[in-house]
Amino acid sequence: MSGGTALVIDGLEVEFGRFRAVDNLSLAIDYGEVRALIGPNGAGKSTVLNVVAGVTPAKAGRIVLDDTDLIGLSEAQIARKGVRRKFQKPSVFEVLTVRENIELGLGVPVAKAPSGRIDEVLAMVNLTELADRPAGTLAHGQKQWLEIGMVLASDPKILMLDEPVAGLTDEERQRTAALIRALRRPDRAIVVVEHDMGFVEEIADKVTVLHEGRTLFEGPMSRVREDARVIEVYLGR
Amino acid sequence: MKTLFADKSFAALIALCAAAVIVIALFGGTSLLTPYMVNAIGQLAAFAILAVSLDLIWGYLGILSLGHGLFFAIGGYVAAMHLLKHSYEVTGIVPDFMQFMGWKEFPLYWAGLSNFPYALLLALGVTAIVAFVFGYVSFRSKVGGVYFAIISQALVYVAMLLMFRNDTGFGGNNGMTGFSLVFGWPVGQAGTLIGMAVVSIVVLIAVLIGCRLLVTSRTGRMMVAARDDEVRLRSLGYGTLWLKLAIWCLSAVIAAIAGILYVPQVGIINPRVLSPELSLEIAVWVAVGGRGYLTGAVIGALAVNALKFWLSAAAPEVWPFILSGLVVLIVLVFPNGLLDLAGLKWKPRLLSSMGGAK
Secondary structure, three states, rough: OOEEEEEEEEEEEEEEEEEEEEEEEEEEEEEEEEHHHHHOOOOOHHHHHHHHHHHOOOOOOEEEEEOOOOOOOOHHHHHHHHEEOOOOOOOOOOOHHHHHHHHHHHOOOOOOOOOHHHHHHHHHOHHHOOOOHHHHHHHHHHHHHHHHHHHOOOOOEEEEEOOOOOOOHHHEEEEEEEHHHHHHHOEEEEEEEEOOHHHHHHHEEEEEEEEEOEEEEEEHHHHHHOHHHHHHHHHOO | OOOOOOHHHHHHHHHHHHHHHHHHHHHHHOEEEEEEHHHHHHHHHHHHHHHHHHHHHHOOOOOOOOOHHHHHHHHHHHHHHHHHHHHHHHHHHOOOOHHHHHHOOOHHOOOOOOHHHHHHHHHHHHHHHHHHHHHHHHHOOOHHHHHHHHHHHHHHHHHHHHOOOOOHOHHHOOEEOOOEHHHEEEOHHHHHHHHHHHHHHHHHHHHHHHHHHHHHHHHHHHHHHHHHHHHHHHHHOOOOHHHHHHHHHHHHHHHHHHHHHHHHHHOOOHHHHHOOHHHHHHHHHHHHHOOHHHHHHHHHHHHHHHHHHHHHHOHHHHHHHHHHHHHHHHHOOOOOOHHHOOOOOOOOOOOHHOOOOO
């Protein structure tokens, strides 16, 4: 399964009332890659993640994971197919402890998960010492990491991270970049939405630039910076 | 056992209930503890169970029901039917409402109700079915928050209008009263009152322990997670429909049990248990005591009812104002109820789940 296409988005259209957020978008993401979705505000980046996760319905188009069409499935069914998504605003369960949050991230009772998985994830996101603290007492950066821990606990095939370094310090940003690189695997595709171009350059194998719900450019970051259209609508601003 | 009693306030409450059972068994009926007081304690225990049932669904799952009186009433009505049928079979006393309607025979659906296990099964079964149908339709269409609260209130109101009719065979606007026997014992006797109060407290203890085990389990953590961020939980692979439905039905069944215990002790049931006011009051008990803490629900039920008991004798006309004042005070000053005052533990962010309209 490594190296093949993980996720195919084909002719996707999403409308909010009269506003067309995603307009005939087609995109293929491969296993083993870290793909960054970038673009100006309102380009449809988060909307694409929401549709893949089943949170927002699509008006038209297909989203295929391996051989299954995800359109029409519930959020929970999509998640059980191995898709996990980190929200833009850190979404953790504040009254539960850090450990309990990760435990819910497993998606199955602890007994059915690989043994020691929770501790492993806690170590990966550097929260071992805070494991018994209620998540609501964590600092912003720690919440971001906890949510990353929650979404990677189940070892997902598709990992979607919406602005994982928003509001983080430089040091935290560095560690997050290292973590995402470490999560890269031949049987996993990672999609990152991010505004921080330096961060994108560090982690992404390939970049897709969205503009007004369509693909403006697709390729390695080094070429994105030289593309005249991208500079005009996004980077140049 | 360790996690069960890890919470000190919970352990203290269970100990208090157990002590109440012992005291009532030893001193009930004497001048220290008159039958009247025993009976009052027994009724309070039934209200406490009702409060816990609402806390389970509101405090832990964020679903506010303003129609829990419906399930309480289903339990109560079936219990009343059982008592009347049982009394009739032993003593030959024809229930008032049948004389009033000029009926010679019990309606068909009264068949077999003198048999307690059947009556119990019927009460809980009907409650579960009604709760399931209402819950399925609502949760399926993702109706939540204030909308759910309003619809649940409408449901209990419709049930009240139905029960006010005299031709339904459930006693009409006069309700059902004049129970003479409970399991063969005369209803008003001290021994019977003591027995009923003890059973009510024992059931309260059992309900508290059962709910505590539930809310500290993985399911309990899923409930809290669904309350605080349902989309987050769903996109981790959990379908929340069945979770909500199961807890909703469980909550309804516990409310029905409270009704079954309440009616033999108070000696009457009429459509006024289905009035929106009672259902609102249950929510006030839970809000006053502290949502999301089982202990809080019990404290709230006891405190508000004690206040009501005292005021309805001293100054009945001010009670509605006191009740509304309490709600305002709680919402503004103590969002987590009386447990805020005690400062017992770290405060969950409960306000956000209060309305939770989606």
